Amino acid sequence: GENVEQHPSTLSVQEGDSAVIKCTYSDSASNYFPWYKQELGKGPQLIIDIRSNVGEKKDQRIAVTLNKTAKHFSLHITETQPEDSAVYFCAASYNNDMRFGAGTRLTVKP
Amino acid sequence: NAGVTQTPKFRVLKTGQSMTLLCAQDMNHEYMYWYRQDPGMGLRLIHYSVGEGTTAKGEVPDGYNVSRLKKQNFLLGLESAAPSQTSVYFCASSRQGTLNTGELFFGEGSRLTVL
Numbered sequence: 544g545e546n547v548e549q550h551p552s553t554l555s556v557q558e559g560d561s562a563v564i565k566c567t568y569s570d571s572a573s574n575y576f577p578w579y580k581q582e583l584g585k586g587p588q589l590i591i592d593i594r595s596n597v598g599e600k601k602d603q604r605i606a607v608t609l610n611k612t613a614k615h616f617s618l619h620i621t622e623t624q625p626e627d628s629a630v631y632f633c634a635a636s637y638n639n640d641m642r643f644g645a646g647t648r649l650t651v652k653p
Numbered sequence: 654n655a656g657v658t659q660t661p662k663f664r665v666l667k668t669g670q671s672m673t674l675l676c677a678q679d680m681n682h683e684y685m686y687w688y689r690q691d692p693g694m695g696l697r698l699i700h701y702s703v704g705e706g707t708t709a710k711g712e713v714p715d716g717y718n719v720s721r722l723k724k725q726n727f728l729l730g731l732e733s734a735a736p737s738q739t740s741v742y743f744c745a746s747s748r749q750g751t752l753n754t755g756e757l758f759f760g761e762g763s764r765l766t767v768l
Contacts, residue, residue, distance in 0.1 A: 544712070552693070577756070586657070586743050586759025587696070632695055640711060641757070643688075643695040 545570040545637050549644025556623050557652050564647045566633035567615040575636035576609060576616050580629045581646075587632055591618070623651045655679055659744050659760035666734045666767045674729040674763050676744030684747045684755060685727035686711075687719060689740040690762070696743065702727055734767045741765075 546569040556562050568576075574595035579587035593600045593607045593616065600607050604623075609616040620627055628651045633644040657678045666672055676685065683704050688696040698711030702721040716738060718730045727746075731738060742763045749755030 547695075549695070579757075584761070586745070586761050587757075588759070589756045592756070640698055640701075642712070643697070645693050645695040 545573055545635055545640070545642040547633060547635050547642045547644045549633050549647060551647060552645065553648045553650075555650045555652065558623060558625060560623055562620045562623050562627070562649055562651075564618045564631055564633070564649070565615060566617070566635075566644050567613075568635040568642075569614065570635070570637050571611075571614065573635040573637045576607070577634050577636070577641075578607060578618050579632045579634065579643075581632065582629045590631075620649075623649075625651050625653050627651050657744055657746055657758050657760035659742075659763045661763060662761070663764050664766070666731075666765065668735060668767060670734050671730070671732050672734065672765075673731075674742055674744075674765075676727045676729070676746075676760060677725055678727075678744075678746040678758070679725065680746060680748070680758065681724070682746035682748050682758070683724075684749065685721065686745045686747075686757065687717070687727065687729045688743045688745065689713065690743060691740050699729065699742075731765075734765075736767045739765060739767045 549566045577592035580590045581587040606619040630646045686701040687699040697713045700719040705724040720728045744760045745757040747755035
């Protein structure tokens with residue numbers, strides 16, 4: 544089955560700096576790669592996603608890149624703000640079984 | 654519009670007791686899922702349903718049962734709780750299956766402790 548590894552597990556940045564979270568996956572059949580943000584006491588919420596036929600996608604301060612050959616994808620957050628502090632999960636989807644990474648706790652220091 | 658609602662939000666059980674977690678969604682979604690979240694392990698799929706009356710096993714189904722008698726409800730049952738089932742449980746729903754890039758809408762979670 545699919546295995547998703549996510550790094551780093553914790554990340555601390557100063558407000559205004561950029562943050563990068565990286566994930567690798569094992570199953571070349573996976574074709575959908577979403578990123579979810581989980582705030583304290585809440586369920587995860589989709590922030591951006593990318594399909595296997597696209598190499599990069601941007602939405603304001605958030606971007607995701609995908610390298611299918613290397614089987615890795617990354618989340619980039621620019622101009623970080625304190626409200627970006629949360630746990631971020633990457634995922635890879637194959638056959639209705641979405642496998643998640645272990646999560647990255649991002650802290651943005653004001 | 655409540656989205657995905659889980660009950661109860663907190664529960665403490667003794668080993669061997671049974672319980673049911675209820676998930677309700679008001680978005681008319683076909684697909685529903687139960688995940689468990691443990692520290693350092695992300696979200697793991699327990700069971701899912703692709704429509705009313707259907708269920709399927711996910712990554713970690715052992716010790717759990719599910720039912721989808723009504724489209725809007727997805728129940729997760731523990732017949733004989735074990736300490737290893739101490740976790741935070743999340744229900745989710747989607748209009749399309751994750752195979753078809755369906756966005757998951759999550760509830761706020763149910764924290765279960767088994768003593």
